[in-house]
Amino acid sequence: MSIKLMQGNDAIGWGAIAAGCRFYAGYPITPSTEVAEILSRELPKVGGKFIQMEDEIASMAAIIGASVGGLKSMTATSGPGFSLMQENIGYAAMTEIPCVIVDVQRLGPSTGQPTAASQGDVMQARWGTHGDHPIIALSPTSVRQAFDLTVKAFELSEKYRTPVILLTDEIIGHMREPVDLPDFKTIQLPEYRLTKKDGEYIPYRNEPGDVPPLANFGVGYRYHITALFHDQQGFSTQRVDEIDPWLERFNSKLDKHLDDILMLEEDRMPGAQLAILSYGASARTSRHAMKLARARGQKVDLMTLLTIWPFPEAQVEALGERVDRIIVPEMNLGQLAYEVERMVGRKKVKRVTRANGEMVTPQMVLDALEG
Amino acid sequence: MTGSIAPRTEIRLAGEGGQGMILAGIILAEAAAIYDGKMAVQTQSYGPEARGGASKSEVVISAGEIDHPEVLSADVVVTLSQEAFDKYASTVKPGGLLIVDDDNVRSIDVPEAVKIPIGRLALHTTGKSITANTVALGVLVGLTGVVSREAIEKAVTARAPRGTEEMNRQALQAGFTAAEQVREGGSK
Amino acid sequence: MNDHIREAHGLEVDEGQLPAEDWFERSETLQKLRRNKKFPTIWCSGCGIGVVMGALIRAIDHLGLKNDDVALVAGIGCSARMPIYMDYNTLHTTHGRALAFATGLKIARPDMKVIAIMGDGDALAIGGNHFIHAARRNMGITAIVINNSIYGMTGGQYSPTTPLNSRATTAPYGNIEPPFPICDLAVAAGASYVARSTVYHALELDKFISEAISKDGFSMVEAVSYCHTTYGRINKLGTAADMMRALKDTSISQTAYGNLSPEEKTNNTKIVRGNFVNIDRPQYTNSYSSLITRIQGGEQ
Structure with a gap:
């Protein structure tokens, strides 16, 4: 190209x-x-x-x-x-x-x-x-x-x-x-689905942490899909003994693969007691501000989240243990900051918010680093 | 660890919707990024409607990485309409360059403004006032050298609808010439 | 079945009684029912939906379609539970959205027979917009709308097809809204095939559904049914058998209707059964395939 x-x-x-x-x-x-x-x-x-x-x-x-x-x-x-x-x-x-x-x-x-x-x-x-x-x-x-x-x-x-x-x-x-x-x-993504019939198929097999493959319609597995609570075969169920194992698998299926799912970029500075944590367009502002802050002698870390959900709890928690203060610039009234506060406590978090259609400016972040 | 901020040139182009200022921003960014090998980021904002209202295009050009993508303190502001002038003329930084199309902007209360009848130049050169955005690019590049003349000419030509390449080159040249006259006249 | 429904009808149903082992083997058609789904169905005893399920199975059987090549897509409601019991590719979706899901599936698998099963509230209230747009696009889907004039699953609230002045749990003083004429709506929106029959006229339903599935275009069959459990009880219309019989008495074939005088037609209050539209229009997935061929052939 x-x-x-x-x-x-x-x-x-x-x-x-x-x-x-x-x-x-x-x-x-x-x-x-x-x-x-x-x-x-x-x-x-x-x-x-x-x-x-x-x-x-x-x-x-x-x-x-x-x-x-x-x-x-x-x-x-x-x-x-x-x-x-x-x-x-x-x-x-x-x-x-x-x-x-x-x-x-x-x-x-x-x-x-x-x-x-x-x-x-x-x-x-x-x-x-x-x-x-x-x-x-x-x-x-x-x-x-x-x-x-x-x-x-x-x-x-x-x-x-x-x-x-x-x-x-x-x-x-x-x-x-x-x-x-x-x-x-x-760019070749692997095929994760069943595209032809090969043996028995249990569409919602309940192995904890497991993600059973999806069979495309028409390949020969005539199964049922419903958004009612369903058993392993896909049929609706109200039986708690069937719902519970499903719930456990469903709600934990990403947890065991966080290494694969969570993406973030860190720019650390030895001895930094301040950090800026951001994402999306505000991450650009944050990087700009970090450079200005470092140029004026402040030791500042930068964490940019590429994966917002699942929230990278362990990584943010670790950041909170490393620094005294985390600045969270975002173009809303502090939605991601809620999550950061949940991990490191409200006292360590300084929100930099703007919800009027304009970007957060580097100066707003610099001011927060000062305060 | 990332280094310091690379020097950036921040340009704001504004006019009425339909005057092609967003396209002018895109062409300027292409000249910088594709033909001059620099970094460039172009952003824009329009009024709620697709036509009419003030329309603004911003270009940040740098030899290094560009982080914050929008203009923070404009080195150059170009305005082609009264509404755009009223809204953005004051956003040029002290010592920066304000280019005004005094053919379209009647009330210019900024003494340092560089006044060029961009609309009239376009009409005289190509017979089409729609080429005013290209003339403006010629003026801008002629006065600032923010991208090379070769780069802006290639970028303008590449973006010109088929059959209008020569017309756009002439419009660009008219802008260059007007810029040279300003420089020679010493009237920044 | 819920106890209150059982009590309301004095029904004696032994839910533990499962079909005999050779139940499936006795009928080719019944083999299109699932073996791995526990019966009985959720429907109240005497419900007309089962008749439509039978008609659909017989139609698919009659056309000689392979079970793997048929997809049933349903929304939410009593009717929408039908695919659970049938041995095809079955997708039970969200309320009103069956046709929108079916649209995506049909585009992905134009070779597949995609059949959407909906109730009147599902298809025409919450799903009304999808209904007219699927018809307008002439998407190659067969829509079966089981019209029982009420929201049955939620207990008898008035729907877009509840007759004027009828009562419902949310129309305790009588319904003041005029009902949607489903077939007229489908015709106006551009469907290629439109027909109506009732659950009393099961063989006619077989025929219409079979023709609808064969149609390469958007086809719609309105199967007029009843809900004796809610609508019938509130409006004092008797038992399931009474309401079934009423469908015989209150409907008229298209031919018989055609023989009425203009004045009789104006005053007609009976349900007209028949095939109202059967035309050929470009079917969406065919048009898109042609578009791909054109574009891949180098057209700009």
Whole structure:
């Protein structure tokens, strides 16, 4: 490939193509629409399929249906649409059907400010759908990472049979940076599914920590999928002796693979007593501020989370043991800071928040490092 | 451990929606990143509607890594409309460069502003006022050298719709020439 | 079955009584029922949904389709539980969304027969938008809407097809909303095949469902049923048998309807049974395949 100036949203589209995504269903919404536009253009070229559905509820349903049919599937949206998708995100989580949901966060609540940046969907990505469930959310900090994490989102989704949310924001989605994308032929995800019949199949086999493979519809295993509580064969059940082992496996299926799922970048400085912890577009601000702080003689660590959910508890806890104070800049009123506070205690955390559509500035972070 | 911040040039291009200022930002960033081998980040904001309202494109150019992607303290501000001028003229940093299209901006209350009739130059050179954004790029590069002339010419040509390459080159040249006249006139 | 339902109907059902060992072997058709799902069904004794299940099985059997090549997609409600008991690829989805899930599945597997099973509330209230858009796109899905004029599973609230002035637990003074004419809606939205029959006319249902599945386009069969447990009780319409018999008396074939005078047609209150639309329009997945061929052939 060669160096191109590319928007984050376009990089997400290319990442999907590279990862083998062959179905996209979506509904137009600012600031995510470019993802739909590029995939409407590129998917048919590789034999994939694109459809614009009647709303985001239907889009989410369609990608699950297509995934069951054997296609790697994705949708993209922003706040209001992400709210509508929650119903079927829960369905995908419950039935363990892989799919990727891109949320290009914009200023909310509600219609809010369509073209303004935000990181206000952090908690919705984790708890937007009802009930306890595992979920993965990844957050890129650059256009290149938007590509890489989209590929990763598909890999994790297939591997762990879970919806994966690419939680990006208007800044990363719309900004253009030079990127040199890898040759897509070098990106080969393993096949995690059963694509032909071979012996008995127990779709929801209950081995603790296990992720039983998904059999595509039509390969010869005629089984049942329901988002009711189900037994190992997939049939609904109200028996607690069947529900409990399922619950245990379901809610722990990511825990045993955190090494594979949790991605973060650390820039440590010996003797640092201060740290900045951030993600998404705010991570760019944080790195800028860290450099300025170091230039004026402050010893500052930087931790950038690429995996937001599951929250990297152990890593953040360790950071809290190392430093006295953690600054958490984000474009909301402190959603990720809640999690940091949960790990290290409120006294160690200094929130730097902005929820008016503007980015946090390096100066705001510098001021927090001073205070 | 990461080093210090690489020096960055921050440029803000603003006009009415539809004047092509976002595209101008993209072209400038491409000139820097693809043809001059520098780092560049382009961001933008528009009014709620796709057309009309003030539209702003920002480009940060650096020889090194660019972290915070938006303009913090603009080295250069270019405004092609009164609304854009009123909104962004004051955001240029002290000692920075403010370029104003005095063909479209009537009320200019900043003495240091470099006034060039960009709209009229476009119309006279190419017969199309829509090439004003290219003329503006010529003025900007001619006055600052933030990217090389070769790079901006390649970037403009690569982005020009087929059949309009020569027209856009002429518009760019008109901008260069206007910049040279400003320099020779010594009237920064 | 819930005790209150059993009590309401004086039913004597021994839930422990399972079918005899040779039950499946006795019928080719019944072999399309699952062996690994414990019967009986969740439906109240006398419910019309079972008749539709039988008709669907016979239609699939009649068409000689392989079980592996059939997918049943259902939403939420009494009707939506049907796929549980049938030996195909079965997807029990969220309320109202069956057609949206089915759309994705059909696009992924255009070779598969995708059948969506919905109730009236499922298909036309919460799922109304998906219903009209699946029809508009002419998505190659067969939609079977079992219309019992009520939300049965939640205990008898009025639905978009509850007749005017009828009572429901949420219309204690009579329903003031006019009902949706399901077939008219499907026709207006662009369905390729639209038919209606009742659970009393089981053989006619077989035929319509069989034709609908054969149609390469969006096909919809409205199977008019009843809910004696909720709607029938609240509106004092008698037992399941009474309501089944009423379907015979209150419906009229399309042919007989055609013979009515204009005045009689205007005053007709009977349910018209028949195949109202059977046309050929480009089916979505065929159109998309052509699009892929065009684009891969180098067209810009």
